[in-house]
Amino acid sequence: MFKFFSESFNNLKNAVSNTAKNLVGNVAAVVEEEEEFSEFVLEDMEDMLISADLGVSYASEIVDSLRNQTKVKPSEVRAYLKSEFLKTLENAGSSELNFSDNDLNIYFIAGVNGVGKTTLIAKLAYKFKQEGKRVLIAAGDTFRAAAEEQLNIWSNRAGADIVRRDKADPASVVYEAIQKAKNENYDVILVDTAGRLQNKFNLMEELSKIKSVIDKNAPDNLRECMLVLDANTGQNGLQQAKVFLDAVNVSSVALTKLDGSAKGAIVLAIAKEVKLPVKLIGVGEKMEDLKSFNPVDFINALFEE
Ligand SMILES: Nc1nc2c(ncn2[C@@H]2O[C@H](COP(=O)(O)OP(=O)(O)OP(=O)(O)O)[C@@H](O)[C@H]2O)c(=O)[nH]1
Numbered sequence: 371m372f373k374f375f376s377e378s379f380n381n382l383k384n385a386v387s388n389t390a391k392n393l394v395g396n397v398a399a400v401v402e403e404e405e406e407f408s409e410f411v412l413e414d415m416e417d418m419l420i421s422a423d424l425g426v427s428y429a430s431e432i433v434d435s436l437r438n439q440t441k442v443k444p445s446e447v448r449a450y451l452k453s454e455f456l457k458t459l460e461n462a463g464s465s466e467l468n469f470s471d472n473d474l475n476i477y478f479i480a481g482v483n484g485v486g487k488t489t490l491i492a493k494l495a496y497k498f499k500q501e502g503k504r505v506l507i508a509a510g511d512t513f514r515a516a517a518e519e520q521l522n523i524w525s526n527r528a529g530a531d532i533v534r535r536d537k538a539d540p541a542s543v544v545y546e547a548i549q550k551a552k553n554e555n556y557d558v559i560l561v562d563t564a565g566r567l568q569n570k571f572n573l574m575e576e577l578s579k580i581k582s583v584i585d586k587n588a589p590d591n592l593r594e595c596m597l598v599l600d601a602n603t604g605q606n607g608l609q610q611a612k613v614f615l616d617a618v619n620v621s622s623v624a625l626t627k628l629d630g631s632a633k634g635a636i637v638l639a640i641a642k643e644v645k646l647p648v649k650l651i652g653v654g655e656k657m658e659d660l661k662s663f664n665p666v667d668f669i670n671a672l673f674e675e
């Protein structure tokens with residue numbers, strides 16, 4: 371485990387304020403004053419949970435658990451949701467980023483185009499550099515014009531080194547990065563990947579090829595196979611998670627663009643439906659705008675008055 375980002379979460383409450391309003395505020399406003407969980411109230415509540423991007427099955431599970439029971443009163447709905455959501459996040463596994471001291475740590479970063487993979491890599495490089503680590507970026511997105519140049523600028527800014535090869539096979543770029551990292555004692559490799567190829571099949575083929583280069587050449591060094599999701603995509607993120615899980619056995623999620631998003635409840639849907647822990651959150655475009663995800667802090671920020 372690696373303890374960077376231990377700074378306080380001042381802007382977390384800001385980042386989740388739209389999600390909080392959508393997911394908690396609206397439900398509480400409709401339910402809290404009611405005498406009982408009537409069918410009418412439950413239906414309203416279900417609709418609101420669904421439109422807050424909790425997902426149809428999770429929303430109906432919650433509503434079902436409140437139907438025909440006497441333990442939880444409508445006035446206690448906030449406390450009920452709070453403990454339910456926390457349990458769901460905690461059941462999805464540890465949110466701590468895996469890291470081993472005195473060893474090479476490889477982070478494989480995947481996700482559809484535009485979600486913020488390259489930005490996440492730049493931010494991660496910056497954080498690791500701040501901790502005094504030797505960081506190598508593997509520019510595995512050789513498809514998109516200017517992708518490597520973008521990464522080059524970011525890596526310079528972060529003070530990280532980069533392996534890039536114009537139009538080369540991404541798997542060979544990653545192979546080269548692994549050899550270099552082992553020979554020169556790097557602590558971290560961040561593998562950037564393409565978000566779009568000619569089609570989805572080609573993308574998944576390429577990702578699994580890169581993954582197998584890591585599995586073959588550095589089997590004990592892959593710390594995270596991280597799926598990057600844009601908090602604004604809502605339920606679509608769930609579909610993306612399933613596709614990437616099939617192709618590269620994703621271990622965790624980074625949720626970007628949480629700042630301003632009203633659809634942050636996708637975190638809960640992902641935890642519930644695909645049991646993947648969120649480990650990092652992006653809360654802005656600057657280098658410092660990356661936070662480790664802590665379920666308790668996140669839930670507190672969501673439910674704070
Ligand atoms: N507000 C906000 N913007 C972000 C965040 N993370 C990334 N972005 C922006 O999202 C846009 C896309 O980011 P990239 O990092 O290029 O995305 P990508 O996944 O590498 O895209 P492709 O390489 O095309 O697949 C950029 O304009 C970023 O500044 C975030 O946490 N918050």
Ligand SMILES: [Mg+2]
Nearest residue numbers: 487488511517
């Ligand atoms: Mg990119």
